Amino acid sequence: MLRPKFVWVYLLWSAGIAVAQAPDIPEPGSIQAIAAATTDPHFISPLVSYIPQSTTVPSPQKFFGRIMGAPGQLVGTEKAYAYARALAAATARVRVFTIGHSEEGREILLLAIADEPGIRDLDRLKAATAELADPRRTDQPTADKLISTSRPIYYFNAALHSDETGSTEAVLELAYRLAVSEQPMIQHIRQHLVVLINPISNPDGRDKMVDWFYRYLKGKTDRSSLPRQSPPYWSKYAFVDINRDTHQQTHETTKAVHRMFHEWHPTVVHDLHEGSPLMMTWNGTGPYNPNIDPITYTEFLQLSFREVEAMTAMGMPGVSTWNFGEA
Numbered sequence: 001m002l003r004p005k006f007v008w009v010y011l012l013w014s015a016g017i018a019v020a021q022a023p024d025i026p027e028p029g030s031i032q033a034i035a036a037a038t039t040d041p042h043f044i045s046p047l048v049s050y051i052p053q054s055t056t057v058p059s060p061q062k063f064f065g066r067i068m069g070a071p072g073q074l075v076g077t078e079k080a081y082a083y084a085r086a087l088a089a090a091t092a093r094v095r096v097f098t099i100g101h102s103e104e105g106r107e108i109l110l111l112a113i114a115d116e117p118g119i120r121d122l123d124r125l126k127a128a129t130a131e132l133a134d135p136r137r138t139d140q141p142t143a144d145k146l147i148s149t150s151r152p153i154y155y156f157n158a159a160l161h162s163d164e165t166g167s168t169e170a171v172l173e174l175a176y177r178l179a180v181s182e183q184p185m186i187q188h189i190r191q192h193l194v195v196l197i198n199p200i201s202n203p204d205g206r207d208k209m210v211d212w213f214y215r216y217l218k219g220k221t222d223r224s225s226l227p228r229q230s231p232p233y234w235s236k237y238a239f240v241d242i243n244r245d246t247h248q249q250t251h252e253t254t255k256a257v258h259r260m261f262h263e264w265h266p267t268v269v270h271d272l273h274e275g276s277p278l279m280m281t282w283n284g285t286g287p288y289n290p291n292i293d294p295i296t297y298t299e300f301l302q303l304s305f306r307e308v309e310a311m312t313a314m315g316m317p318g319v320s321t322w323n324f325g326e327a
């Protein structure tokens with residue numbers, strides 16, 4: 001029998017989940033599967049504690065036969081892209097674009113997600129952000145008008161460092177959630193933003209990592225005799241420093257993201273990484289590029305503090321920000 005204190009905590013927790021879900025109907029079994037795959041209930045956000053049910057758009061469970069992030073499973077490029085295309089085929093809220101090809105010939109795919117008018121007007125919205133991005137040809141009255149009729153564009157970059165494997169799975173689930181959920185916060189995002197998702201920014205590295213995982217690591221627990229936890233290269237002849245290539249742009253991965261940036265002018269670029277098992281939102285403490293407006297750095301801090309506050313308010317322990325990082 002549960003002790004009263006735990007009953008109270010459980011009731012508050014489940015009430016919070018119900019509020020976060022409404023009016024979505026959870027896909028049967030999704031709450032249990034997510035809870036079972038999460039190491040501690042503290043780390044379950046009510047926003048992602050369930051998968052919204054859809055009768056028209058394939059959920060990850062229907063497409064892959066499992067939840068995203070299921071223990072002992074990693075999705076490779078071919079299946080991930082097939083899922084992105086299945087979403088685009090099933091709903092007018094998702095469109096996919098090819099933004100490049102890797103050194104080994106793999107596609108680099110981008111999903112755009114918004115409500116139906118947002119997807120229909122993508123070209124106009126793109127043109128508006130391009131004008132806003134260039135004060136040499138856009139005066140203040142024109143900018144004000146553009147802002148009132150356009151949308152911020154939010155870009156997620158996943159799986160640049162291929163041994164940091166979680167982000168691809170997370171953003172595929174996010175794409176589905178953004179496309180089908182009728183929860184008020186998600187509706188608001190869909191109606192007011194364009195969300196871009198690059199689920200596998202480094203596809204050569206992803207497939208090397210997935211192959212390595214299934215061949216050498218899956219199901220093995222004897223850490224003293226295991227081979228290294230990732231392949232010798234995290235792409236075609238690139239390792240961790242592939243994210244420093246933004247200066248030189250020698251890799252197709254980097255070139256594709258730069259082309260995306262100059263085509264879409266996203267307001268936020270959110271690059272997803274993993275480190276030690278800590279929850280950190282990394283704003284960086286410099287050195288800062290003096291050519292970028294200080295307001296941009298202030299906004300980095302704002303975003304990070306907002307994330308720390310929101311996750312801490314959900315009861316998650318140890319969420320932090322700060323740390324060295326050049327930008």
Ligand SMILES: [Zn+2]
Pocket residue numbers: 161164272273274
């Ligand atoms: Zn990383």
